[in-house]
Amino acid sequence: MKICVLVKEVPDAAVEKRIDPSTGRMDRSGEKNLNPYDTHAIEAAMQIKEGGAIPVEEIVAVTMGPESAVRALHKAVSLGADRSVHLTDPSLAGSDVAATGYALAKALESESPDLVLLGQQSDDGECYTIGAVVADHLKMPSLTQVIKMDVDGGALRCERQAEYGYDTVQVQLPAVISVGDAINEPRYPSLKAIMGAKKKPLDTKAAGDVGIDGSLVGADGSRVDCGEFKAPPQKAAGKIIEDEDTNETVEQIVAWLDERKLI
Amino acid sequence: MGGILVYVLHYEGAFNKNSLGAVSEGAKLAGELGTTCDAVVVGGGDLTNDLCATLGNYGAKRVFKAEGAEGLAQPVVDVMAKVIDDNGHSYALFGGGLLGFEIGAGLAARKNAGVTMEVTGVVVENGGLVAERPILGDSQISRSKYKGDLGIIIGRINAFEIKETGGGAAEVVDVAVEYSAWSNQATMVQRGEQRGADVNIEDADILVAGGRGLGKAEGFQMCEELAGAFGGAVAATRAVVDAGWYPYAAQIGQTGKTVAPKLYLAAGISGAIQHKVGMQASENIVAINKDANAPIFEFSDLGIVGDLNKILPKLTEAVKAKKGA
Numbered sequence: 001m002k003i004c005v006l007v008k009e010v011p012d013a014a015v016e017k018r019i020d021p022s023t024g025r026m027d028r029s030g031e032k033n034l035n036p037y038d039t040h041a042i043e044a045a046m047q048i049k050e051g052g053a054i055p056v057e058e059i060v061a062v063t064m065g066p067e068s069a070v071r072a073l074h075k076a077v078s079l080g081a082d083r084s085v086h087l088t089d090p091s092l093a094g095s096d097v098a099a100t101g102y103a104l105a106k107a108l109e110s111e112s113p114d115l116v117l118l119g120q121q122s123d124d125g126e127c128y129t130i131g132a133v134v135a136d137h138l139k140m141p142s143l144t145q146v147i148k149m150d151v152d153g154g155a156l157r158c159e160r161q162a163e164y165g166y167d168t169v170q171v172q173l174p175a176v177i178s179v180g181d182a183i184n185e186p187r188y189p190s191l192k193a194i195m196g197a198k199k200k201p202l203d204t205k206a207a208g209d210v211g212i213d214g215s216l217v218g219a220d221g222s223r224v225d226c227g228e229f230k231a232p233p234q235k236a237a238g239k240i241i242e243d244e245d246t247n248e249t250v251e252q253i254v255a256w257l258d259e260r261k262l263i
Numbered sequence: 264m265g266g267i268l269v270y271v272l273h274y275e276g277a278f279n280k281n282s283l284g285a286v287s288e289g290a291k292l293a294g295e296l297g298t299t300c301d302a303v304v305v306g307g308g309d310l311t312n313d314l315c316a317t318l319g320n321y322g323a324k325r326v327f328k329a330e331g332a333e334g335l336a337q338p339v340v341d342v343m344a345k346v347i348d349d350n351g352h353s354y355a356l357f358g359g360g361l362l363g364f365e366i367g368a369g370l371a372a373r374k375n376a377g378v379t380m381e382v383t384g385v386v387v388e389n390g391g392l393v394a395e396r397p398i399l400g401d402s403q404i405s406r407s408k409y410k411g412d413l414g415i416i417i418g419r420i421n422a423f424e425i426k427e428t429g430g431g432a433a434e435v436v437d438v439a440v441e442y443s444a445w446s447n448q449a450t451m452v453q454r455g456e457q458r459g460a461d462v463n464i465e466d467a468d469i470l471v472a473g474g475r476g477l478g479k480a481e482g483f484q485m486c487e488e489l490a491g492a493f494g495g496a497v498a499a500t501r502a503v504v505d506a507g508w509y510p511y512a513a514q515i516g517q518t519g520k521t522v523a524p525k526l527y528l529a530a531g532i533s534g535a536i537q538h539k540v541g542m543q544a545s546e547n548i549v550a551i552n553k554d555a556n557a558p559i560f561e562f563s564d565l566g567i568v569g570d571l572n573k574i575l576p577k578l579t580e581a582v583k584a585k586k587g588a
Contacts, residue, residue, distance in 0.1 A: 019403060098371040098378055105372075128361075129368035129380055129417075132336065136372035141337065141448035144365055147505050157452070161501065161518045162361050164274045164455035165511065167334055172448035182505030216375065223377030223414075228406040232397055235562060238548075242555075243569025250577045253549070254585055256565050260547055262469070262526045263493070263585050 001173070003045045003059045004113035005081060006104060006130070007038040008122050009072035024227030025094060032068060034075040037119025037179075039186040044149060044179050045117050046080040046187070053151035058082050060111060064092060064104055070202070078189035078197040085111065089207040094219030096226070101133025103217050106210045108138060115156075116176040120145045128178070135176035143169055144178040264390065265353035266299045267292060268327075268346060270339060271318060272362055274455065276309040281358030283321050284423035288385065289356045290322020291426070295387040298353070299324040302433070303346055305331040305339050312435045319433030321425065329438040334454045336365030337446040344373050345440050353413060354392055356385075359420040361518060367417040376413035381536070383422045392416065400558050401536070420517050420540045459510025462496065469495030469526045472515060472542070473503060476531020476552060476571060480508035485575040486530055492582040498522065500538050516541035530571045534559025551575070 012033045019025070042061070049056035061076035061084040063069050073084035087107040095103060108116060116138070121128045128144055135142030148159040156171045160180070171177065189197075207214060215221055239256070243249045257263050269289040272279040289300040302323040304310055307330065315326040327346045331338040343355060343366065355370060357363030364380055371378035383404075384395040394407040394416045464470060471490040473483050483497065490497045499509035501516055515522060517537040527545035532538060534550070534557055542548070543562060550563040551571045560566040567574060 019399070019405075096377065097368070097380075098376065101368070101372060128364045129371075129378065132365045132368035133372040135337075135445070136340065136369045139443070139445050141445045142365070142369075143449060145361060160361075161505065161511070162334065162454075163272065163279060163518065164334075166456040166458055167454050168452040168456070169335070170450045170452050175448070180505065182502060223371075223375065223411040224379060224407045224409060225377075226379070226396075226405045226407040228408075230395075230404050230406065232401055232404050238560070238562075238564040238566055240560060240566045240568065243567055243574060246569070246573045246577055249567060249569065249574060250581045253565070253567065253574075253578060254581045257526070257549075257582075258585065260526075262547060263582055 001054055001056050001114040002111070003048065003056060003115045003117060004108055004111050005038070005041050005045050005059060005061050005076065006116065006118040006134070007042070007061050007063050007072050007076045008035045009033070009063065009065055009069045010035045010122055019229060024229070032071060034072045035119055035122050037121055037181060038076070039079060040179050040181050040183055041117040041119045042076055042079045042081060043184045043186040047184060048151060051151065060085060060113070062104065062107055062111070063087065064100065064107065073202060074197040077200045078193040079186065083201040084203070086202060086204045087210065088204060091207050091214055091218050094222065095217050096222035096224045097129055098133055099217045099222045101130050102137055103207070103212050104130070105134045105137030106212045107205060108134065110210050114174045116140070118178045120178045120180045131176050131178035138176065140174050140176050141171050142176040143171055145180045146177050147180045147182040149177065149179070149183065264296055264298050265351040266301055267354045267356055268343065268352040269300060269302050269323070269356045270343065270363065270366055271302045271304050272360065273304060273306060273310065276314065278318070279358065279360065280425060281360055281418070281420055281423070283358075283425045285356050285358030285418055286318055286321040286323050287426040287428070288418070288423035290428060292385055292387060292392060296390070296392070301325045301327060301350070301352070303327045303343055305329045305342050306333045315435045316432035319430045320427050322428045322430055323433045325434045325436050327436050327438045329440050331440065331442065332451060334362070334451050335449055336362050336369055337449065338442055339366045340369035340373055341442050341446055342438060342440050343370055346438060347374065347413065355413065355415045357417040358423060359418040363417050367415045371415050374413050376411060376415050377407070377409045378415040378417065379407040380417040381419045382416050383419050385416060400561070421521055457511060459512065462510060462512045464496045464498045464513055464515075465520055465522055467496035468524050469493045469528070470498045470522060470524045471495060471528045471530065472498040472500070472532060473509065473530050474500040474532030475502050476533070477503070477508070478531070482531070483509055485571070485579070489528070489575055489579045489582065492579045492586065493526070495524070495526070500532055529559055529563070530575060532559055533557045534562065
């Protein structure tokens with residue numbers, strides 16, 4: 001079986017995120033990292049491979065993004081992927097969620113995976129939706145926010161938390177599964193793996209190489225125009241106490257609660 | 264202008280309250296646009312015509328009803344695509360929750376439509392809908408306008424208020440759908456399993472909520488002792504419930520419960536949006552976290568930057584002393 005893992009480069013959590021007022025898009029300059037949720041997807045792929053219930057020939061990391069996104073692929077390979085695919089093309093810039101999902105689906109189509117894994121959300125855009133978009137284009141069954149996944153013959157037995165409690169769903173392969181962060185504890189890459197990551201095969205593909213219809217991607221091909229912003233209603237900032245002397249801190253908390261008749 | 268189609272989730276013969284909020288919102292917007300709001304339901308025998316017709320109370324004109332698998336997104340995408348093809352709806356609206364995200368995204372792919380998620384407000388502008396979505400930790404609001412024939416709006420949980428319009432029974436329209444092959448390749452084995460003890464957190468005036476910052480399952484003992492001193496109850500985040508530290512019935516947030524106690528004391532909770540939506544209506548929010556940059560401090564009334572292992576036990580003693588005084 002071949003597993004493709006979708007990964008994404010996101011601004012480092014420590015970097016303050018902002019919208020570039022000239023383009024209306026997220027300012028993606030500054031320190032970047034592999035989306036932390038994606039490390040759980042790679043770990044899930046590794047656990048299927050090492051679990052032995054089904055032979056895994058290959059784990060391929062796939063991303064879409066500018067030149068710098070290669071670093072996310074290197075990180076993915078250092079965590080266990082065998083090779084990577086980088087979909088990059090100026091015509092893809094400014095794609096909305098639906099257009100991005102379409103473009104990724106085209107890149108995946110040329111890989112013919114038996115399983116597509118991804119993290120349940122990206123750290124920057126906070127959307128949980130890309131897996132479902134990709135699945136519909138690939139005509140595969142799909143499930144998001146999966147926290148337990150077992151191979152069961154040609155299917156996966158998945159568990160997740162939904163609106164009314166925990167659901168168990170049997171999903172036939174090939175399938176698109178997005179995993180939650182509770183599914184595993186991602187391993188740390190070894191120094192050797194980090195050093196070797198740049199030597200693993202990396203295919204760079206343009207939109208035309210995977211048959212992307214240019215009228216369906218980029219800012220012009222997107223069906224949502226979200227270049228307009230406004231400030232949210234302001235909430236008065238709360239009081240902050242830095243705990244230095246805990247007895248004093250607790251005294252202050254109790255006084256604050258007492259003032260509001262909460263004790 | 265076509266109408267607005269709202270997906271309504273149900274479980275064991277009762278409609279989801281976020282879905283009912285979305286129907287109310289859809290009906291209000293349809294009135295402003297001069298069009299109508301319809302609902303769509305997918306399920307089995309518990310979806311009686313009488314039950315479906317009650318959606319008229321919230322403003323739905325017609326209810327499109329299809330027989331199909333429950334609790335899975337892709338069959339609903341098939342149904343909604345067919346209803347929209349046959350009836351020319353211009354917008355699809357969802358009340359949030361996991362399935363709403365999945366269905367809305369799948370529908371966007373199927374219909375080459377624009378989709379906006381985590382929407383907290385929808386306004387009518389120039390004869391169309393504009394969806395407002397808080398981004399970057401709620402520090403800005405992005406306004407989405409739609410191009411093309413269909414716009415998809417997925418609300419944030421609790422974003423839309425339920426309003427009974429006094430409308431009569433909705434017309435129930437049966438829809439026959441040929442499901443996609445891939446929609447039949449996922450099957451529900453068990454739905455709605457409750458894990459862990461049954462606890463009631465919705466009626467408590469004071470909640471002490473614990474998150475990953477507690478470090479381990481045993482950390483909840485500190486929360487229980489503090490809650491005991493207050494005479495309140497203990498709640499938890501999704502991360503620690505999924506990790507098995509605390510029962511599911513105590514979970515706050517997007518896939519858990521929504522609460523609004525007099526005091527919400529968050530211990531070791533970073534304050535992710537998925538958690539915030541379940542507790543932001545609390546009257547007083549107190550947060551203890553060792554990370555001064557945790558988002559929860561942005562919406563707390565009192566924030567304490569420090570080690571909860573030191574603070575919680577002393578606070579418990581102080582509250583006990585105060586109560587005894």
